[in-house]
Amino acid sequence: MTDQSSQAEIVRNSLKRRYRKERRFRLYGILAIFIALTSLFTLFADIISKGYTGFVKTxxxxxxxxxxxxxxxxxxxxxxxxxxxxxxxxxxxxxxxxxxxxxxxxxxxxxxxxxxxxxxxxxxxxxxxxxxxxxxxxxxxxxxxxxxxxxxxxxxxxxxxxxxxxxxxxxxxxxxxxxxxxxxFNDVLFSRGDSREPANAGVLGAIVGSVLTMLVTLVISFPVGIAAAVYLEEFAPQNKITDFIEVNINNLAAVPSIIFGLLGLAVFIGLFGMPRSVPVVGGLVLALMTLPTIIISSRAAIKSVPPSIREAAEGVGASKMQVVLHHVVPLAMPGMLTGSIIGMAQALGETAPLLLIGMVAFIVDVPNGFFDSATVLPVQIYLWASSSEQGFVELASAAIMVLLTFMISMNALAIWLRKRLERRW
Structure with a gap:
């Protein structure tokens, strides 16, 4: 009887310690979320407090x-x-x-x-x-x-x-x-390009340059990334070559973005002689940087498709190509779109690779095409933040708010598409 009582006491003490550890772990999680939200709120409050006057002109x-x-x-x-x-x-x-x-x-x-x-x-x-x-x-x-x-x-x-x-x-x-x-209201901010004076400076040129650059990035990275993911996941044989490719894709996703800028400078400008500071070159560089993210997310979306879908399609006589194109890819498309949009949002906020290809130039005119000199929002923010005039400080913060609006919208679009298009089995 005494042994049973002592064993029950040991179990109770063990349970108490386990519950205490669980409560501490939950507390640590809540504390981590609180610190993250506080930091985010502090960041947004600082940006808004400095930038809201940028939307006001005198x-x-x-x-x-x-x-x-x-x-x-x-x-x-x-x-x-x-x-x-x-x-x-x-x-x-x-x-x-x-x-x-x-x-x-x-x-x-x-x-x-x-x-x-x-x-x-x-x-x-x-x-x-x-x-x-x-x-x-x-x-x-x-x-x-x-x-x-x-x-x-x-x-x-x-x-x-x-x-x-x-x-x-x-x-x-x-x-x-x-x-x-x-x-x-500072309508000049959204109707003009850059200027030497804060009162005449706007982000229209940077917005148009960002849109043109993102279009080039999307046209190149999305189809290439989807095709590469489909091939690697559905058609490529499992051998040392594909293992080597997969390892390098995963490594490229972690490479600093400035390396892609050096690659663009050496290949597109140095080797092919393409002009500096144009959306085409910027889009090509960002497409190379975004490809690993799109490939990895697309492969994960393809893997999430249940094997029963493939087996059912093959059971009614569909070929391998028909199984992939008619069944697997449409079901994996929500995840592919989500990964692509998140990759595009990441590319929209990049500055380092674009600095190396000359998109840091002072551009007054709004670009009219893919081969016109242009800049992008992150680079415009960099130029204004490094300027000595005090008026550019609030303009830089206002431009950050515009950039954050675009990035939050793109992430919200990715979430909406995923919820809208995904299917549950």
Missing amino acids: TITLDVNLDSEMMYLDDPTDADQRSMADFVAPVIAALQEHIPEADSATEKRELGRFLGTYAASEVSELLAKNPELLNTTQTIEFPAHDRVSVYVKHADNPRYSIKLSEQQQRWVDELLEKGVIDTS
Whole structure:
């Protein structure tokens, strides 16, 4: 009886220790999830806090008297006259109407710094397109200089240094009260390419470049990856050659992306002489990088198809090719699409391989084709984040938000397709 009691006590103590370990393990899991969610929330909060003002632009609206004598311009259609004309003078005169105390040459120069360097070109382009507006007064909206924009949006934020003098700050406050300086949605961000000034910079060129690059990547990597997975899983004999190929595919999936950039630089640009900084080369490099991911995920999807499907098809007289194309591949397609979309999302966020093939160039124009110079969103973010102007800091964060939106959408699409198309047996 005593032995039975002692054994029961040992079992109870063992169960208590086991339950304590299980509770600790669950606690560790909950703690790990909490740390992961906290880190993710902190990251998103930091990006949003820095980037939401990037979706806001600061403008200066003025009634500009396009006086021909003030601009030394008689014929706006004459390119030589426009190149010699003074388009800044009427803009500063329009500002002086609101700040009449700025009458000295020094104060006029300080007042002129409220506007970006493209203000004169906007007036020039307006007159070139509409020469009949000469000697008339027009209401024109100009983008404010980066320093003015930072002061308007971040005057109370210690992370931003205000580079306006006290006098300029008083003038900005006065113009804000009069409604001359105002803020609104930054449509420039989605309607223009890159620029040397934050007020005129946008992500449209980078978005178009990313779309063109992803199209090339998809057209190459998806059919090649699916075909390779089907062959390796269904038709390839099991020998040393296929084992060698499988090992290398798995290894390539873990190779740093910059290696693929070096490969693209050596082969596509160095050997084949293809141009730098074009979506075709970028798409080819990213296709090589994405192929292992697509092949591995597609093979896993093919393996998940029950053997009974193959046996049933073969039982009614279907050939090997018919079994694969008519039954196995359609049933494995949801997993293939999911893996392909996730691989494309990974490629969309890559920067290192594209830097090596020249897509880090300063591109102002929006690309019109696959062989036009272009950049992509990750590279655009890299360029803005490394810029010295404070306005580019918020633009970089805003571009990160745009990039995250695309990547989250692609992952959500992959989940939706998997749920929509998958079949349960």
